[in-house]
Amino acid sequence: MIQLDQLSVKLPGFRLHPISLTVEQGEFFVLLGPTGSGKTVILESIAGLVRISGGQVRVAGQDLTHLPPEQRQIGIVYQDNALFPHLTVMENIRYGLRYVSQDPEQADERVEHLIELLGLRHLVRRRPLNLSGGEKQRVCLARALSIHPSVLLLDEPLSALDPNFREDIRRVLKQLHAEFGITFMMVTHDFNEALYLADRIGIIRQGAMEQIGSAEDIFLRPDNPFVAEFVGMKNMFSGCIADGAFVFGGLHYPLPEQPAQPWTVLAVRPEDIILRRDPGFAGNIVHYPGVIEQIMPTGLGHEIGVRCLDARFRALLDRRTLQEQGFGEGDRVYLGFEAKVARLF
Amino acid sequence: MGSGPSVNGSPSAMTSEMASKRKVIFGSPFHVVAFACSTAVMLFIILPLLQMVAGPAPADLWETFKDREVLSSLWLSVYTAAIAALISFLVGTPLAYLLARRDFFGKKLVESIIDLPIVIPHPVVGIAILSLLGRGQPLGRILSSLGVRIMGSATGIIVVLTFVGLPFYLNAAKAGFESVPLRLEKVSRSLGAGPAATFCRVTFPLCWRHMLSGVIMCAARAVSEFGAVVIVAYHPMIAPVLMYERFTAYGLKYSQPVGVWLILVCLSLFLALRLVSLPIRGNHDPA
Numbered sequence: 001m002i003q004l005d006q007l008s009v010k011l012p013g014f015r016l017h018p019i020s021l022t023v024e025q026g027e028f029f030v031l032l033g034p035t036g037s038g039k040t041v042i043l044e045s046i047a048g049l050v051r052i053s054g055g056q057v058r059v060a061g062q063d064l065t066h067l068p069p070e071q072r073q074i075g076i077v078y079q080d081n082a083l084f085p086h087l088t089v090m091e092n093i094r095y096g097l098r099y100v101s102q103d104p105e106q107a108d109e110r111v112e113h114l115i116e117l118l119g120l121r122h123l124v125r126r127r128p129l130n131l132s133g134g135e136k137q138r139v140c141l142a143r144a145l146s147i148h149p150s151v152l153l154l155d156e157p158l159s160a161l162d163p164n165f166r167e168d169i170r171r172v173l174k175q176l177h178a179e180f181g182i183t184f185m186m187v188t189h190d191f192n193e194a195l196y197l198a199d200r201i202g203i204i205r206q207g208a209m210e211q212i213g214s215a216e217d218i219f220l221r222p223d224n225p226f227v228a229e230f231v232g233m234k235n236m237f238s239g240c241i242a243d244g245a246f247v248f249g250g251l252h253y254p255l256p257e258q259p260a261q262p263w264t265v266l267a268v269r270p271e272d273i274i275l276r277r278d279p280g281f282a283g284n285i286v287h288y289p290g291v292i293e294q295i296m297p298t299g300l301g302h303e304i305g306v307r308c309l310d311a312r313f314r315a316l317l318d319r320r321t322l323q324e325q326g327f328g329e330g331d332r333v334y335l336g337f338e339a340k341v342a343r344l345f
Numbered sequence: 346m347g348s349g350p351s352v353n354g355s356p357s358a359m360t361s362e363m364a365s366k367r368k369v370i371f372g373s374p375f376h377v378v379a380f381a382c383s384t385a386v387m388l389f390i391i392l393p394l395l396q397m398v399a400g401p402a403p404a405d406l407w408e409t410f411k412d413r414e415v416l417s418s419l420w421l422s423v424y425t426a427a428i429a430a431l432i433s434f435l436v437g438t439p440l441a442y443l444l445a446r447r448d449f450f451g452k453k454l455v456e457s458i459i460d461l462p463i464v465i466p467h468p469v470v471g472i473a474i475l476s477l478l479g480r481g482q483p484l485g486r487i488l489s490s491l492g493v494r495i496m497g498s499a500t501g502i503i504v505v506l507t508f509v510g511l512p513f514y515l516n517a518a519k520a521g522f523e524s525v526p527l528r529l530e531k532v533s534r535s536l537g538a539g540p541a542a543t544f545c546r547v548t549f550p551l552c553w554r555h556m557l558s559g560v561i562m563c564a565a566r567a568v569s570e571f572g573a574v575v576i577v578a579y580h581p582m583i584a585p586v587l588m589y590e591r592f593t594a595y596g597l598k599y600s601q602p603v604g605v606w607l608i609l610v611c612l613s614l615f616l617a618l619r620l621v622s623l624p625i626r627g628n629h630d631p632a
Contacts, residue, residue, distance in 0.1 A: 047531075049534065049535065068539070069535050070534050070538055072535070074535060075535065076532060078532065082528045084547055095546075099536065099538060143536065147536055
């Protein structure tokens with residue numbers, strides 16, 4: 001269990017606002033935020049690798065705030081470049097063993113188990129230089145886990161990898177978490193990774209925590225426009241409330257109830273948007289007439305730009321639907337979404 | 346999972362790079378100019394040295410070598426330079442590490458101060474050291490009451506050589522420490538190694554070549570010093586001073602052999618050290 005209590009850090013040009021956070025024993029917690037938001041600083045202050053200017057760090061109930069990093073027994077895995085280049089893979093993995101008080105036989109067993117589990121057997125005599133990105137990251141994981149850490153910190157462990165290795169290591173992480181049952185805390189800027197791995201997610205921006213919640217919570221019910229945009233709500237419109245409706249870009253979105261506060265932003269996920277040639281929407285669906293402006297392939301599907309008066313929506317359609325419907329640029333369509341999927345801020 | 350993509354990618358990349366290099370070789374005006382300039386630079390460095398080494402007759406060389414005065418001056422040159430390099434290494438390493446790893450107020454100033462000995466004219470260095478440690482000065486009097494003589498002693502020579510050589514070691518060692526990613530040290534700490542163990546197991550093994558080349562450069566600079574030494578300690582004579590004395594008293598012919606011996610001693614010394622600092626081949630990856 002990790003408890004951060006009013007943790008704050010001051011660095012030249014950066015400031016981490018007092019952050020309080022509890023990560024449960026055995027949880028996979030993901031800190032999500034754009035580059036430069038202070039994610040790495042939080043990890044390094046848990047590991048004792050940056051000087052903190054205030055607050056408390058507790059792991060498993062023990063106050064670590066003033067302990068040097070070598071006495072914390074917390075594993076850390078960095079994005080890249082963190083293997084000792086002058087040592088072999090085996091020497092890298094066994095680097096920390098001499099500092100951990102454990103039975104040497106047990107330690108050997110543990111190392112062997114890790115090597116087997118991570119498929120490193122054929123690499124143990126090699127030096128890290130010519131390993132692939134995925135292999136390097138496996139060695140880093142083995143090295144960090146060899147010291148029997150109570151917490152494993154992961155700093156963007158997937159970001160520097162090719163897409164095919166990324167998926168592989170992502171699976172490995174999930175497997176290791178299940179196998180060892182220790183607390184994982186990972187930092188990333190990729191929402192998909194977070195969604196796949198995390199039990200809970202914390203969203204951070206410019207050194208301040210924006211929202212903490214389960215993956216589903218954050219995905220479906222972001223607290224503010226920043227989080228909404230970060231989790232892929234690409235349709236964000238500013239507007240105002242008038243006559244029981246939210247007015248944006250000349251369109252009216254009927255409010256289901258009395259506004260709780262003076263909302264100014266409406267957000268909808270692009271994959272929640274439905275396009276039809278006729279206005280025959282069933283159920284409680286808000287819809288507007290519009291024109292398709294642009295169709296862009298995005299790999300998995302197509303992003304469709306639709307203009308309805310002054311509002312430009314972006315919808316996500318899979319290839320088959322697009323072919324069946326035969327949409328083309330310049331077509332007149334009706335655009336709709338379920339009233340309950342829209343978020344107001 | 347395998348090392349396939351990264352390994353397969355490199356050979357083709359290398360051949361295309363080699364092909365593009367080969368294209369440049371033939372005939373562009375740029376290449377002609379570059380070739381002419383490179384040749385001129387090489388000759389400019391090699392010719393005078395070659396002429397000097399080839400100048401004295403072998404008999405003269407042998408004669409000089411038997412000259413006790415020459416031998417002792419060569420020896421003095423070598424060991425004072427070596428001690429200066431050793432002092433730079435001992436005192437300079439922590440400072441170089443500090444400069445490479447920490448940001449602090451006034452760091453730029455400290456770095457400028459370190460470079461000062463490089464830009465100050467050599468005789469001025471000698472005068473400056475004498476004006477601090479000379480017999481008439483307070484600090485000099487304290488030293489001499491402790492039995493330490495600066496003027497006209499090997500101690501004085503070592504002080505001067507350390508003064509002029511230190512920046513070269515500091516800068517090389519600092520560059521070495523900077524070449525070791527900070528993250529490696531952080532990981533080492535997180536794995537349980539304290540600061541000292543981290544330095545011995547990670548930092549030093551990765552940057553000792555930089556440090557050694559810093560020691561070599563420091564010693565090289567020290568051996569070649571003349572202007573400052575001649576002011577602080579004309580006697581005992583280091584090799585450059587002896588050469589100068591023979592040149593002014595007897596002329597070119599008598600100073601040349603001493604110069605040749607100095608060159609040979611330095612070259613063999615530095616060649617040996619360079620060889621030590623070469624990476625051992627085939628030690629990188631047995632696979």
